[in-house]
Amino acid sequence: MASALMAAALCSTSCTLAKPIVCAVTMPIYVLSHSDVCGCRPEGAACAFLIVSAVGAAGGLVTGIISDINLLTGDVADPIRNLHDPFATNTSEGSFR
Numbered sequence: 001m002a003s004a005l006m007a008a009a010l011c012s013t014s015c016t017l018a019k020p021i022v023c024a025v026t027m028p029i030y031v032l033s034h035s036d037v038c039g040c041r042p043e044g045a046a047c048a049f050l051i052v053s054a055v056g057a058a059g060g061l062v063t064g065i066i067s068d069i070n071l072l073t074g075d076v077a078d079p080i081r082n083l084h085d086p087f088a089t090n091t092s093e094g095s096f097r
Helices: 002-011 015-033 042-073
Strands: none
């Protein structure tokens, strides 16, 4: 069931559906790749992964709604620009460099 929902969301052109799922995966990769989690206990790393994943999903939901509004009003040519970035819409620059 979860795989079917994920496939449907990722095949959709709607950023409101797809962006929270994508950002729940990419946000921990961005954050944890720039931090030192090797020195902490495995439980701490797992907890950090879950928290950062939740923040990425929440940020992706908000910016996904904004990106869909931009698409509906005709403000953007590329609807999936910055799909991986939880804090950037499809009209803004990426927040991770």
